[in-house]
Amino acid sequence: MTTWNEEITDFLDGQLSEEESKAFVQEMKKNPALAEAVALQQSLNAWLAGAGEANQGQADLEAQLLSHRHYFTDEATIASGSTLKMPSKVNRIKLWLTGVGVAACLFLVLNYTGVFSDHLADLPTLQTEQVRGGDGRQQEDAAISAFNQKEYAKSAQLFEALWEQNKEVKRFQYYLGLSYVGQKKWQEAATLLEQLAQGPSLFKDDAAYFAALAYNYLGEKSKSQNLARQVSESSNYYKKANKLLR
Amino acid sequence: MHLDQQYIDYLKERNSRGIQSIYEKFSSKVKAMILNNNGNSEDAADIFQESLIDIYRLAHQKDFELTCPFEAFLIIVCKRKWLNVLKKRGRRPVTNLDDVAYKLSDHQLESINRQEQKMKEEKTLMLLIEQMGESCRKIIKATMGNTSQMEVAVKLGLSYAYLRKKKSQCMEHLRAMIKGHPVFNLNN
Numbered sequence: 001m002t003t004w005n006e007e008i009t010d011f012l013d014g015q016l017s018e019e020e021s022k023a024f025v026q027e028m029k030k031n032p033a034l035a036e037a038v039a040l041q042q043s044l045n046a047w048l049a050g051a052g053e054a055n056q057g058q059a060d061l062e063a064q065l066l067s068h069r070h071y072f073t074d075e076a077t078i079a080s081g082s083t084l085k086m087p088s089k090v091n092r093i094k095l096w097l098t099g100v101g102v103a104a105c106l107f108l109v110l111n112y113t114g115v116f117s118d119h120l121a122d123l124p125t126l127q128t129e130q131v132r133g134g135d136g137r138q139q140e141d142a143a144i145s146a147f148n149q150k151e152y153a154k155s156a157q158l159f160e161a162l163w164e165q166n167k168e169v170k171r172f173q174y175y176l177g178l179s180y181v182g183q184k185k186w187q188e189a190a191t192l193l194e195q196l197a198q199g200p201s202l203f204k205d206d207a208a209y210f211a212a213l214a215y216n217y218l219g220e221k222s223k224s225q226n227l228a229r230q231v232s233e234s235s236n237y238y239k240k241a242n243k244l245l246r
Numbered sequence: 247m248h249l250d251q252q253y254i255d256y257l258k259e260r261n262s263r264g265i266q267s268i269y270e271k272f273s274s275k276v277k278a279m280i281l282n283n284n285g286n287s288e289d290a291a292d293i294f295q296e297s298l299i300d301i302y303r304l305a306h307q308k309d310f311e312l313t314c315p316f317e318a319f320l321i322i323v324c325k326r327k328w329l330n331v332l333k334k335r336g337r338r339p340v341t342n343l344d345d346v347a348y349k350l351s352d353h354q355l356e357s358i359n360r361q362e363q364k365m366k367e368e369k370t371l372m373l374l375i376e377q378m379g380e381s382c383r384k385i386i387k388a389t390m391g392n393t394s395q396m397e398v399a400v401k402l403g404l405s406y407a408y409l410r411k412k413k414s415q416c417m418e419h420l421r422a423m424i425k426g427h428p429v430f431n432l433n434n
């Protein structure tokens with residue numbers, strides 16, 4: 001039994017010939033489940049198109065909105081303040097020194113506890129590929145599960161085996177690279193992910209970011225920054241990549 | 247279409263003067279509402295900003311139409327968002343927030359409810375995409391914009407035929423996720 005799956009996408013994307021389209025419309029009239037699936041995908045397409053357009057300008061809008069935050073905060077500061085008296089010069093110095101001391105202590109404590117960390121090396125949670133099948137599925141699921149449980153040595157071993165079996169699957173190369181990042185094997189991660197970032201791949205941006213991070217840990221600033229610059233604006237790692245450029 | 251559509255356009259076009267006028271005209275009411283209901287000025291700034299972003303995203307949907315004054319729409323979106331925050335914090339509003347609502351016709355209120363439902367659905371859809379496997383997530387995101395699928399295939403290093411086959415599988419999966427999800431009202 002056909003699921004009409006590819007035809008639905010082709011029909012809505014205008015990829016069917018006139019004759020094929022007519023036949024497909026006829027089939028929809030006979031098959032309410034198909035008509036329902038087409039209507040749902042049509043709504044989804046409209047949603048995704050709108051969301052895609054919105055995504056393009058959202059970062060700019062957020063930056064503009066942030067610059068207007070003072071409409072809320074300035075007044076509150078004034079409203080909550082009592083009559084202020086200027087302290088004497090000696091007291092001002094004492095206050096300043098106390099402030100610096102407190103800030104330094106706070107910085108040391110917070111920095112030690114990692115509050116100021118940008119979580120640059122945070123690894124993503126991997127999702128299983130629901131739509132794929134085949135024999136490698138169980139092995140990949142085991143590798144993904146090991147990775148998500150932070151058992152990076154195990155996930156590296158499993159992804160390495162999967163990648164050896166099929167070098168065409170860039171996903172395995174990327175996940176292996178991430179497993180090296182998890183193990184803090186920066187050199188291995190940098191080499192593998194840089195290679196992925198140089199070629200065409202779904203994981204190009206993500207690989208460029210983690211390769212940049214690995215080079216950053218290796219102290220190779222220039223390589224790190226070149227890779228960080230490759231991360232495109234649409235990537236989830238764009239903001240973090242910019243932090244590596246500082 | 248309501249005359250206040252200009253404010254929607256300011257957001258859509260990211261018009262800096264227009265955005266400033268939104269803050270000048272409407273921020274004080276939202277701030278008062280939140281300060282009087284267990285919130286502080288930071289909360290108010292967050293809620294105002296998040297609501298504007300939600301409205302901006304909604305305005306990009308094809309069938310969006312403003313049917314009531316922008317102020318009423320914005321305040322109602324902010325109010326409902328703040329009520330959710332209070333609920334999560336285990337607190338209750340101090341004043342009756344119904345008083346904040348404007349005198350709107352049933353038709354206008356119904357339209358606002360519909361728009362809010364769409365906001366929820368859009369957010370959920372984006373979350374569901376994030377939960378998909380890497381390949382589907384990337385393919386769906388890459389084909390969301392105006393770029394042609396041929397260009398997307400080149401950019402992703404995939405053959406056009408593979409991209410289309412994979413995209414249809416991913417869309418089938420997404421349809422199944424949505425069909426079983428309680429947030430989606432598929433009759434509208």
